[in-house]
Amino acid sequence: MNLKELSQHLGLSQTTVSRALNGYPEVGEATRKRVTEEAHRQGYRPNANARRLATGRSHVIGYVFPSDRSIMIDPIFSDFIAGAADIQSMRGFETLLHAGGEENEMAVYRRYAEGGLVDGVVVQAPHMDDPRLALLDSLDLPYVVHGRVGTRQDGYAWLDIDNRGAFHKATKLLTDLGHTRIGLLNGLEYLTYAQHRREGYEKALHERGLAVDPSIMFSGQLTEENGYRQAKRLLQSQPRPTALVMSSMLMVSGALRAVHELGLAVGTDVSLIGHDDGLPFLNAEGLVPSLTTTSSSIRAAGSRVAELLLSLIENTNADLPQEMWSVDLIVRGSTGPVPG
Structure with a gap:
């Protein structure tokens, strides 16, 4: 489909369709949305060189x-x-x-x-x-x-x-359940999101009068292997954490492997909370038991x-x-x- 055919299909002038596709501000938002959605449905792709010459943009x-x-x-x-x-x-x-x-x-x-x-x-x-x-x-x-x-x-x-709020809510849930040794498996803390998550976690501990214990905290790459190694390390320590808060479902996957190897029961011996970005192949609800999460679609x-x-x-x-x-x-x- 070319520009002329797309214009006829929409009942609009070629100029209007071209301007809508090229982001001209004088085209109304409703018209722009209608044109771009229909172009997408019809598989229309404007000529890149012509569009760049016309608009001065690379798109x-x-x-x-x-x-x-x-x-x-x-x-x-x-x-x-x-x-x-x-x-x-x-x-x-x-x-x-x-x-x-x-x-x-x-x-x-x-x-x-x-x-x-x-x-x-x-x-x-x-x-x-x-x-x-x-x-x-x-x-x-x-x-x-x-x-x-x-x-x-x-x-x-x-x-x-709201990374601070998310990990504050997660940690507070655990302190409300009586947990006092809560491990944190976090991302690299020179990154803002990870620092904010740590701050939310620490705030919930302080509110309950609990000390922050660096020995049961980890900052690193969000990988399955780190989740496994660090969860196993923490759960073999004495006194071990009774709960873990984790910054990704990949870490949760590794932590579950460690929990099972150690013969512990999730939700009974150790409570787990992970952050869920809505990835289709890591379904928090489909785990056994289903996983408590902070959730936001990436x-x-x-x-x-x-x-x-x-x-x-x-x-x-x-x-x-x-x-x-x-x-x-x-x-x-x-x-x-x-x-x-």
């Missing part, structure tokens, strides 16, 4: 990652990109992934901006003190941060989940971040979007009272 969104094998095979990363790509494709934008190589991330951003290779970028895994934002501001390259940079909230576009986050970035690209004078998503605590069978 490409960039993602830059280090050459870290654990990131490239991380299902959380994959699900986020899938959600973002769905929206970008519907709006006629391609997805450009840069993974490692000799260039560092800052050099890639400079090359993207100087060459006009992308119209905007998504910043992933923000640090507590992150130099990428100052660089992107200086390059005048639109961006949205998935997460936040430390305690800084103003001056940039972001979407984050795929939905990817879709929303893409929407926010495309809005910034289409209207560079718009207010910078900033969204905080609440996180649900879903109580299931993996949590129970402290063992007698």
Whole structure:
């Protein structure tokens, strides 16, 4: 299907359809949505070179990652990109992934901006003190941060989940059940999300008058192997934790292996809570017993971040979007009272 046929199918002029697909601000949002959704259904793809000449845009969104094998095979990363790509494709934008190589991330951003290779970028895994934002501001390259940079909230576009609140609720549930030794298996704590999760965990302990014990806490890559090794280490210590709070379902998978090897019963001998990003092949409800989780869809986050970035690209004078998503605590069978 070409532009003329798509226009006739929609009952709109070719100019209106072209402007809707290319993000012109004078096209109403309802019309833009109708055109882009129908173009997606019909498999219409505008000519990239003609579109770039007409708009001065590349219609490409960039993602830059280090050459870290654990990131490239991380299902959380994959699900986020899938959600973002769905929206970008519907709006006629391609997805450009840069993974490692000799260039560092800052050099890639400079090359993207100087060459006009992308119209905007998504910043992933923000640090507590992150130099990428100052660089992107200086390059005048639109961006949205998935997460936040430390305690800084103003001056940039972001979407984050309430990591502090999520792990406060999870830990409080356990203290309400009588647990006093609660282990934490967390991500790398130079990353903002992991630091916020630790703060929420510690807040719940302090509220109950419990000391924070670094010996039953772990910070590292969110892998199944780390979940297994660290859960086994903690559950073999004396006195052992009676509950574990974990930052990913991959860690939960490893922890379950350790629990079973040690002959312990989940929900009775040890309570488990994990963070669930809604990954289709790690179903918290389908485990036996079903897993208590803090829950927020990473795929939905990817879709929303893409929407926010495309809005910034289409209207560079718009207010910078900033969204905080609440996180649900879903109580299931993996949590129970402290063992007698």
